[in-house]
Amino acid sequence: xxxxxxxxxxxxxxxxxxxxxxxxxxxxxxxxxxxxxxxxxxxxxxxxxxxxxxxxxxxxxxxxxxxxxxxxxxxxxxxxxxxxxxxxxxxxxxxxxxxxxxxxxxxxxxxxxxxxxxxxxxxxxxxxxxxxxxxxxxxxxxxxxxxxxxxxxxxxxxxxxxxxxxxxxxxxxxxxxxxxxxxxxxxxxxxxxxxxxxxxxxxxxxxxxxxxxxxxxxxxxxxxxxxxxxxxxxxxxxxxxxxxxxxxxxxxxxxxxxxxxxxxxxxxxxxxxxxxxxxxxxxxxxxxxxxxxxxxxxxxxxxxxxxxxxxxxxxxxxxxxxxxxxxxxxxxxxxxxxxxxxxxxxxxxxxxxxxxxxxxxxxxxxxxxxxxxxxxxxxxxxxxxxxxxxxxxxxxxxxxxxxxxxxxxxxxxxxxxxxxxxxxxxxxxxxxxxxxxxxxxxxxxxxxxxxxxxxxxxx
Numbered sequence: 001x002x003x004x005x006x007x008x009x010x011x012x013x014x015x016x017x018x019x020x021x022x023x024x025x026x027x028x029x030x031x032x033x034x035x036x037x038x039x040x041x042x043x044x045x046x047x048x049x050x051x052x053x054x055x056x057x058x059x060x061x062x063x064x065x066x067x068x069x070x071x072x073x074x075x076x077x078x079x080x081x082x083x084x085x086x087x088x089x090x091x092x093x094x095x096x097x098x099x100x101x102x103x104x105x106x107x108x109x110x111x112x113x114x115x116x117x118x119x120x121x122x123x124x125x126x127x128x129x130x131x132x133x134x135x136x137x138x139x140x141x142x143x144x145x146x147x148x149x150x151x152x153x154x155x156x157x158x159x160x161x162x163x164x165x166x167x168x169x170x171x172x173x174x175x176x177x178x179x180x181x182x183x184x185x186x187x188x189x190x191x192x193x194x195x196x197x198x199x200x201x202x203x204x205x206x207x208x209x210x211x212x213x214x215x216x217x218x219x220x221x222x223x224x225x226x227x228x229x230x231x232x233x234x235x236x237x238x239x240x241x242x243x244x245x246x247x248x249x250x251x252x253x254x255x256x257x258x259x260x261x262x263x264x265x266x267x268x269x270x271x272x273x274x275x276x277x278x279x280x281x282x283x284x285x286x287x288x289x290x291x292x293x294x295x296x297x298x299x300x301x302x303x304x305x306x307x308x309x310x311x312x313x314x315x316x317x318x319x320x321x322x323x324x325x326x327x328x329x330x331x332x333x334x335x336x337x338x339x340x341x342x343x344x345x346x347x348x349x350x351x352x353x354x355x356x357x358x359x360x361x362x363x364x365x366x367x368x369x370x371x372x373x374x375x376x377x378x379x380x381x382x383x384x385x386x387x388x389x390x391x392x393x394x395x396x397x398x399x400x401x402x403x404x405x406x407x408x409x410x411x412x413x414x415x416x417x418x419x420x421x422x423x424x425x426x427x428x429x430x431x432x433x434x435x436x437x438x439x440x441x442x443x444x445x446x447x448x449x450x451x452x453x454x455x456x457x458x459x
Contacts, residue, residue, distance in 0.1 A: 006235040008255035009135060010179035016131035016170035017124040025262045026437060029126045031409045032094055032133075034433045035269050036087055036104035037449065038413035041069035041420050042339070043089030048206035052085035065116040066446035069420050076113040077218045080164070083109030084214035088206040090343070091321050092273040092416065097374055097399075098266055099137030100145070101159030105210035107132035110164035110218045114171040115442040117222075122439030128170035130264050136163020137263040138256070139241075144248025147309060151247045156209045157192020158245065164217025172221040181230025185220035187241040188234075200318060268399040269409060273339045273416075275322035277310035280377035284393040285331050288379060291391075296332045296356050298383050304328060305378040307371075308364035315362050320345050328379075329356040339415055373401045421451050 021029075043049045044067075053070065056078040064073035067082050074082065087093050087105035094104040107129055115125040139162035145151035165186035169179050192208050199205040224230065236242045236251040243249075272282045281304055288294055304324060306314075317323040320330075321342045331337050333352060347353055368376050373395050381389045395402035404412075410430050418426040425448070432448045439445065 003233045005251055005255050006180055006183060006233045007176070008258065009138075009235060010183055011176045012255070012258045013131060013135065013166050013169045013179040013182065014174055014176040016166070017120065017128050019127060019259070021127055021130055021262070025130055025264065026123075026126055027406075028264050028267075029130045030433065030436060031269065031404075031406060032104050032264060032267060033108055033126065033129060033436065034413050034430075035094055035409055036108035037068055037429070037433070038416040039090065039092040039105065040083050040087040040109065041449070042092065042416035043086035044069040045420070046086070046089035047201055048089035048203045049082075049086035051203055052082040052206075052211065056082045065113050066449060068112070068449040069417075069451065071450055076117045076222060077215055080110045080113040080168070080218040081211050081215040083112065084164075084210035085206045088210035089202060090273060091275045092270065092339075093210075094267055094269050095276050096133065096137050096159070096263065096267045099140045099159045099263065100155035101136060101140060101163075102156060102209050103133050103136050103159065103163050103264075103267060105206075106160035106164040106213035106217070107136060107167045109210070110214040110221075111167040111171060112442070112445075113214075113218055114168045114221060116446065118171055118173065119441050119443060120171050122436040122442060124171060125439075125442055126437055128167045130262060131170050132163040132167030133264040133267060134258060134262065135166035136160065137266070138254050138258075139163070142242060142250050142253040143246045144250050146247065151245070153190075153245055154192040154194040154196065154208065156194075156196070157212060158190055160209060160213030161190050161192075161216050162186050162213075164213040165220050166217070168217045168221035169224070172225040174221065174225060178224050180232055180234070181228070182220050182224045184230035184232070184234035185223065186217065186234075187244075189216040189220065190241060190245065197313070202319070266400050268396070269404050271397045271404060271408065271412070272337060272342070273321065274327055274337070274342050275314045277306065277314045277375060278322070278324050278327055279396045279398070280375050280393040281306065281324060281379060282327060282331060282337060283397055284377055284379040284391040285328050286336060287391050287393070288381060288389055289331065289335060292387075292389060294332060294381070294383075294389075295335070296329070296352065298385070299332060299356065299359060299381055300384045301382040302328065302360045303363055303380040304360065305363045305365050305368065305380065307369040307375065307377075308366050309369045310375065311362060311364045318348070320348055323348070324362060325357045325360050326353065328360065329353045332356060373399060375399075421449075425452060
């Protein structure tokens with residue numbers, strides 16, 4: 001059993017870059033690549049991205065691979081690490097609810113670094129990214145954690161670690177035996193404790209969700225590709241990934257459906273660049289704004305009814321983009337929420353914002369925690385003119401149940417990258433990503449991901 005499961009996963013990784021995928025899977029993967037690149041480029045100017053760049057600049061070299069949004073060229077491991085830190089420098093990147101992790105912020109930077117290093121094609125890049133989502137999600141599903149707060153380790157770290165290793169390994173030219181050794185190195189590097197929730201600066205959280213997994217996976221793939229040996233059967237058995245980390249072990253889930261069930265189809269892209277539990281609440285309040293023309297002065301009282309397992313993550317937080325009450329206030333005052341407004345920390349002390357927040361109540365709901373699809377929210381508003389309004393957001397926009405259109409994903413990406421690449425640069429990037437599957441060499445991407453002279457973070 002132990003060797004069979006590990007061998008199945010390894011065989012999937014070894015063949016992934018060459019294995020054709022259904023067109024809908026390739027298109028969904030393309031959108032997640034675009035969305036994550038936008039997060040990387042915009043996140044390069046935020047604290048976690050800047051700290052990562054300050055660290056890797058000492059390793060810059062002319063023959064390195066690109067770091068999107070910057071003119072830097074770096075060794076692949078450092079490029080993957082810094083790109084991943086930038087990708088989760090904020091709450092912009094994608095998520096996978098079942099796998100309980102943010103896949104793109106680790107998988108995409110690792111895949112980009114190895115694809116450019118190995119001169120992979122665009123189609124190979126997309127296939128490897130899809131394989132990363134497959135393996136990363138299954139790595140956490142097989143642990144049988146009963147809730148986001150159960151288990152000994154953070155699934156956000158574990159899924160990222162194995163997903164990035166799989167994507168990088170698929171592009172590094174590993175055969176099945178080498179891919180089995182890749183999984184051994186991924187297992188040895190698996191770690192992560194959920195005290196990242198105490199990180200108020202989003203730097204260690206960016207490392208846990210993205211930087212650590214991208215670094216580990218890229219290193220493991222290239223180390224094995226260089227000739228390093230490893231151990232067989234690392235995923236299941238007496239001394240293994242499952243024995244070390246599982247709560248209710250389901251080792252068969254590590255390989256179940258590989259090649260048939262594509263986990264990227266179950267991943268979500270955020271419309272709002274804010275904490276995931278807030279997505280439905282913003283969907284609900286903006287729907288009420290659009291339908292009734294509401295503004296802050298119309299609100300006598302607001303009740304935000306939220307899943308009781310998710311509310312503590314966003315209830316009254318001191319960071320603007322992960323504070324439920326603050327973002328609801330911004331939406332009502334401004335008529336909506338933009339990337340800029342959701343990150344303006346000074347507005348957390350604005351008297352108008354504070355006054356509106358004082359009229360709000362966040363209510364935990366066990367029923368919403370059990371509801372399907374997950375992460376629903378209900379906004380109830382008592383208006384100053386006596387009206388009582390209510391909106392129940394059941395399927396968050398951007399989730400598999402209510403997916404974002406390609407046009408909306410592009411609009412989000414344009415908003416994020418134009419301040420870095422310029423309007424013309426953003427247009428070139430979007431055009432290149434529309435045809436990324438046709439690229440003969442992923443090094444061609446670097447030219448459209450680099451800011452023109454005088455633009456870019458820290459330029």
